[in-house]
Amino acid sequence: MHNVASDTQQNLFLIAEIPGFTPQIGRLVSMLNYVRSTTLSAVESLGVDELDYLHDPQSNSIGSLLLHIAAAEVGYQAVTFQGRGLDEEEKRRWSAALELGDRARREIKGHELDYYVRTLEHVRGNTLVELRQRNDEWLDDSTSSSSGQRVNNYFKWFHVVGHEINHRGQIRWLRSRATKR
Amino acid sequence: MHNVASDTQQNLFLIAEIPGFTPQIGRLVSMLNYVRSTTLSAVESLGVDELDYLHDPQSNSIGSLLLHIAAAEVGYQAVTFQGRGLDEEEKRRWSAALELGDRARREIKGHELDYYVRTLEHVRGNTLVELRQRNDEWLDDSTSSSSGQRVNNYFKWFHVVGHEINHRGQIRWLRSRATKR
Numbered sequence: 144m145h146n147v148a149s150d151t152q153q154n155l156f157l158i159a160e161i162p163g164f165t166p167q168i169g170r171l172v173s174m175l176n177y178v179r180s181t182t183l184s185a186v187e188s189l190g191v192d193e194l195d196y197l198h199d200p201q202s203n204s205i206g207s208l209l210l211h212i213a214a215a216e217v218g219y220q221a222v223t224f225q226g227r228g229l230d231e232e233e234k235r236r237w238s239a240a241l242e243l244g245d246r247a248r249r250e251i252k253g254h255e256l257d258y259y260v261r262t263l264e265h266v267r268g269n270t271l272v273e274l275r276q277r278n279d280e281w282l283d284d285s286t287s288s289s290s291g292q293r294v295n296n297y298f299k300w301f302h303v304v305g306h307e308i309n310h311r312g313q314i315r316w317l318r319s320r321a322t323k324r
Numbered sequence: 325m326h327n328v329a330s331d332t333q334q335n336l337f338l339i340a341e342i343p344g345f346t347p348q349i350g351r352l353v354s355m356l357n358y359v360r361s362t363t364l365s366a367v368e369s370l371g372v373d374e375l376d377y378l379h380d381p382q383s384n385s386i387g388s389l390l391l392h393i394a395a396a397e398v399g400y401q402a403v404t405f406q407g408r409g410l411d412e413e414e415k416r417r418w419s420a421a422l423e424l425g426d427r428a429r430r431e432i433k434g435h436e437l438d439y440y441v442r443t444l445e446h447v448r449g450n451t452l453v454e455l456r457q458r459n460d461e462w463l464d465d466s467t468s469s470s471s472g473q474r475v476n477n478y479f480k481w482f483h484v485v486g487h488e489i490n491h492r493g494q495i496r497w498l499r500s501r502a503t504k505r
Contacts, residue, residue: 156469156476293338295339308493309489
């Protein structure tokens with residue numbers, strides 16, 4: 144686990160302030176930490192076969208979903224920390240994972256669990272470095288969506304949290320099928 | 325949609341204060357509202373056949389998962405608002421939905437979407453009535469888990485939010501299979 148997560152491991156069931164972060168950002172980081180711990184539990188000790196398991200022709204593998212979780216976080220880092228979309232290099236690195244589907248089924252396979260976990264941790268480490276430098280006013284800052292609705296940074300990062308949970312739900316479903324073959 | 329949700333419909337992409345709730349509870353209610361809107365989108369216009377669709381013998385139907393989302397919220401209402409578990413009448417009403425599996429497959433079927441939506445809204449209405457009467461100190465109140473870890477009310481309600489997202493992820497997966505038959 145990343146340092147900040149293990150610092151707060153004993154407070155995994157508190158949504159609360161965390162030293163080093165402003166009060167609201169601490170609550171957000173509590174959510175990020177807790178959800179990540181549940182994602183890692185959901186994939187604990189899976190082997191390559193299970194990580195690559197395709198339930199049916201339209202399914203994504205558990206490995207792809209893990210990389211998809213990391214890729215979405217990279218996308219929101221660019222949007223919220225730098226106010227931009229992914230650059231060309233980032234697109235090359237992440238687009239299969241972002242898009243899922245055929246290309247992900249072709250390209251994302253053969254990796255051990257450790258590869259996915261290290262990727263998730265590396266991306267999360269960058270998120271925490273950036274969040275430490277920001278404050279609650281930044282969390283309230285909003286931009287306008289294409290439909291004209293206000294979207295604040297707290298929402299964007301809550302969406303990252305929810306996105307991970309959404310796919311963790313699918314990972315649990317797939318795991319129970321992948322491991323009983 | 326419940327009143328509070330529609331009041332704040334124009335702020336669906338803000339995690340922020342909401343009039344009538346204390347500051348932190350407003351942020352929590354923002355999350356509850358947004359996630360509920362995505363759950364309702366995920367099941368929009370599904371018919372009874374799709375709500376009852378069983379992907380395989382261990383699958384839960386979309387209808388069961390919707391009732392499971394409501395049942396978990398009822399459970400957390402009892403725990404956090406009244407400091408108790410479900411009473412006998414609540415168990416009769418909700419245990420099939422809470423437990424899912426065989427009994428839910430047998431008992432939860434044949435309902436129109438409106439039945440599930442009304443149930444979700446009724447339960448949510450009770451949650452919002454209770455949350456309006458509480459404050460940020462209450463949200464920070466914690467109890468001890470069986471393993472001795474502190475668990476605060478914010479965590480418990482964040483868990484309700486996450487539980488809904490988790491199953492919404494499964495609903496989306498099932499919907500794409502149930503509607504292409």
